[in-house]
Amino acid sequence: MSVVIAGCKVNLGLRITGVRPDGYHEIDSLFYPLSRPCDQLKLRITETPGIVVRCEGPASATLDESDNTLTRAYAAFAAAVASPMPGLEVRLRKGIPSGAGLGGGSSDAAALLRWLNSRTTTPLDAQALAAVALSVGADVPFFLHEGPCRVRGIGEIVEPVRPHLSGLRLVLVCPGIHVSTPRAFADYDAHMASVGGSESQNNLTRDQSKANGTFLSRGRFDADLDNDLETVVFARHPELADIKATLLRCGAVAASMSGSGSSILGLFGREAIVETQAATATLQGENRRVYAHVL
Numbered sequence: 136m137s138v139v140i141a142g143c144k145v146n147l148g149l150r151i152t153g154v155r156p157d158g159y160h161e162i163d164s165l166f167y168p169l170s171r172p173c174d175q176l177k178l179r180i181t182e183t184p185g186i187v188v189r190c191e192g193p194a195s196a197t198l199d200e201s202d203n204t205l206t207r208a209y210a211a212f213a214a215a216v217a218s219p220m221p222g223l224e225v226r227l228r229k230g231i232p233s234g235a236g237l238g239g240g241s242s243d244a245a246a247l248l249r250w251l252n253s254r255t256t257t258p259l260d261a262q263a264l265a266a267v268a269l270s271v272g273a274d275v276p277f278f279l280h281e282g283p284c285r286v287r288g289i290g291e292i293v294e295p296v297r298p299h300l301s302g303l304r305l306v307l308v309c310p311g312i313h314v315s316t317p318r319a320f321a322d323y324d325a326h327m328a329s330v331g332g333s334e335s336q337n338n339l340t341r342d343q344s345k346a347n348g349t350f351l352s353r354g355r356f357d358a359d360l361d362n363d364l365e366t367v368v369f370a371r372h373p374e375l376a377d378i379k380a381t382l383l384r385c386g387a388v389a390a391s392m393s394g395s396g397s398s399i400l401g402l403f404g405r406e407a408i409v410e411t412q413a414a415t416a417t418l419q420g421e422n423r424r425v426y427a428h429v430l
Contacts, residue, residue, distance in 0.1 A: 139176040141246040143237035144168050144277065145307060145393040145400050147298075149362045151323065152287075159273075159289045160320055165298060166238075166274075167283045171426050172230045172309065174243055176205075178250060181222035185209075191228045204244035208271045212248055215267050218257045232424070234313030236394025238274045245278030265293070300430045304403040304411045306387070308378050311422035312397040314368055319395035322367035360391030360402070368396045375399055381418060386410030 147165040154160050181187075186209040188201075205225055213220045225247070231239030248268055252258045259267065261279075268275035273290030285294045369376040375392060378399040382390040387401030387410075403411050411427055419425045 137178040137250065139178060139246045139250055141174040141176060141231075141239075141242040141278075142168055142170045143172055143231045143239060143242055144274070145305070145398070146236065146362065146391075147283075147400075147402075148360045148391065149364065149394065151363045154324070155289070160323075161288055162290075163285070163287050165283060165296070166277050166286050167298075167300075167430070168278075168281070169305075169307065169426070169428055171428070172232070172237070172424065174231050174239060174246075175228040176243065176246055176250075177226040177228075178247075179224045179226075181224050183222040184220075186223045186225065188225045188227060191226055204240040204271055204275070205247055208244040208247045208267075208275070209251070211267045211270050212251050212259075215259060215263065216255050216257050218255050220251075221254075232309050232311075232313075232398075234315065234396075235309050235398040236314065236392065236396050237309075237398055238278065238394070241272045241274035242278045244268070244271045244275045248275075249279065265291075302405040303430045304405065304407055305428045305430055306382060306401045306403065306411055306414045306418070307393075307426045307428065308382070308399045308401075308418050309424040309426070310374060310378065310397055310399075312372055312374065314372065314396035316395040318371075319364050319368050322371070323364055326367050360389045360400075362392045364395050365392050368392060372397060378418060382414055385414035385417060387414065 144166045147167050149162055149164040152161045152163050186206055188203060188205050205227065209220070209223065227243065229239065231237050231242065233239060245268060248264060252264055265276045265279060268279055269291050276290060276293050277284055277286055280293060280295055283296055283298055285296050286292065375397055379390045379392070382399065382401030385401070386407055387403050390399065390401040392399055401414060415425045415427050
């Protein structure tokens, strides 16, 4: 049996730069990997063809064990390689909350793809593996990388970066709120239409001064952490705005929602040990998990 740990990611800013003809939104974001929270995959080769996924722990009731990112990753990899696939049993213990903007399902899929590729007699090169990953989900290609990346398009443009964040402190708050990503983007489109700023479905008409703006300037991070989805998600879940405000009151130099929510992160200075401890203690609650990291 093999045990694989799948970490999560946070979005240090997220800008929506347009909508493609097929309805997919294009983004520009800095994805930063974190070791916690994380999922655990226990992998066992079996004599029965195909993949069987079993979810352990509190999240087991919410996982469709026959159709999920792991079963889709296995099927996509099997279709892409020439060698026969082993039967596989996966026991998944979820530590990354779903609907939190942390990419848990995508991380699981990428972890499985890497594991499968390391054991096949006909491994895929990096480009082919990334293509398989994208077919599983928009965020999956990022998790094939080890460090922070600027992610654009619908997730297919992944550029490793060094944003000079070393030593900064990050507090991640995971409330017990599930945010639907499709609903968040639909609300965003409705909001843009209501203020006269909806994007064309046939071409990318978003203000290019914003679309071309990046979160990196000569390798340095622009710490305003703007997330274009915050307005509409906070409207549905006011508690998230309160968490962001609390992080700022506790001394965060910047705070933002990760992805489409519901997790909220705050960035603190390198010497802000007392402030991060205070934020963690203040925001920890019965329905919240708080993680402190040094980047």
